[in-house]
Amino acid sequence: MDSINQQQPEQNHEDLTGTEAGKKIKELVENGSTCYFCTKITTGQPIKTRPMSVQKVDESGSLWFLSANDSHKNADIAVDNRVHLLFQGSQHSDFLSLYGDATISTDRALIKELWEPLLKTWFTEGEDDPRITAIRVDAQEGYYWDNKHGNAVAFAKMAVGAVIGKTLDDSIEGKLSV
Numbered sequence: 001m002d003s004i005n006q007q008q009p010e011q012n013h014e015d016l017t018g019t020e021a022g023k024k025i026k027e028l029v030e031n032g033s034t035c036y037f038c039t040k041i042t043t044g045q046p047i048k049t050r051p052m053s054v055q056k057v058d059e060s061g062s063l064w065f066l067s068a069n070d071s072h073k074n075a076d077i078a079v080d081n082r083v084h085l086l087f088q089g090s091q092h093s094d095f096l097s098l099y100g101d102a103t104i105s106t107d108r109a110l111i112k113e114l115w116e117p118l119l120k121t122w123f124t125e126g127e128d129d130p131r132i133t134a135i136r137v138d139a140q141e142g143y144y145w146d147n148k149h150g151n152a153v154a155f156a157k158m159a160v161g162a163v164i165g166k167t168l169d170d171s172i173e174g175k176l177s178v
Contacts, residue, residue, distance in 0.1 A: 013172070013173060013174050014172055014174045017178075018178070019060075021061060021142075024144060025059075025063075025098065025142070025176060025178070026061075028087060029057040029087060030057065031090065033057075034053050035085045035096075036086040037049070037050055037085055038084040039073055039077060039080065039102075040076050041099075047084070048072065048076055050073065052073075053065070055114040062137065063085070066123075067104075067133050067134075068122065068123070069104075069106075073135075077102045078104070083099070083100060083101070084097070085098040085139075093145070093147045095144065095146070096142060097143045097144075098139045098141075102136065104133050104134070104135055105136065106134075107134060110134045111127065111132050111133075111134050141175065141177050143175055145173045146171070146173070147171055
């Protein structure tokens with residue numbers, strides 16, 4: 001699919017599937033590991049959104065978070081495990097929207113693997129806090145917006161395009177199917 005902007009001379013759409021989609025998810029999440037974690041997305045009620053930090057992401061499109069077992073988020077997932085994650089890595093690139101299924105785990109070895117000292121702010125008993133759970137989100141599908149050659153090249157192309165009056169957009173976007 002070409003750009004809807006008819007002045008755009010470059011190909012700027014690329015859908016990714018399978019391993020390539022998983023790699024793109026990992027790349028974009030590592031550039032901006034904080035997201036808006038949305039629950040209650042299929043209930044017909046207003047969605048619930050809160051900021052969350054990804055503790056781990058792999059190339060298959062799975063992401064892990066730590067959460068309290070008595071949180072509203074965990075309660076929401078127990079009723080409806082479909083979630084929506086929204087990422088913004090930088091001001092001009094690394095945007096990602098993911099839909100997936102969340103599962104809650106109390107596996108202590110996994111929690112220990114995902115633990116970092118700053119989390120003691122929320123889990124005052126440390127990594128052995130009995131309230132800690134791990135949430136795994138398995139991405140099913142999504143959409144990304146990025147640039148092809150990095151922010152410096154993208155900015156330079158936009159600036160030149162503005163000067164000469166031509167669309168020189170370095171963006172790339174597409175569907176992700178994991």
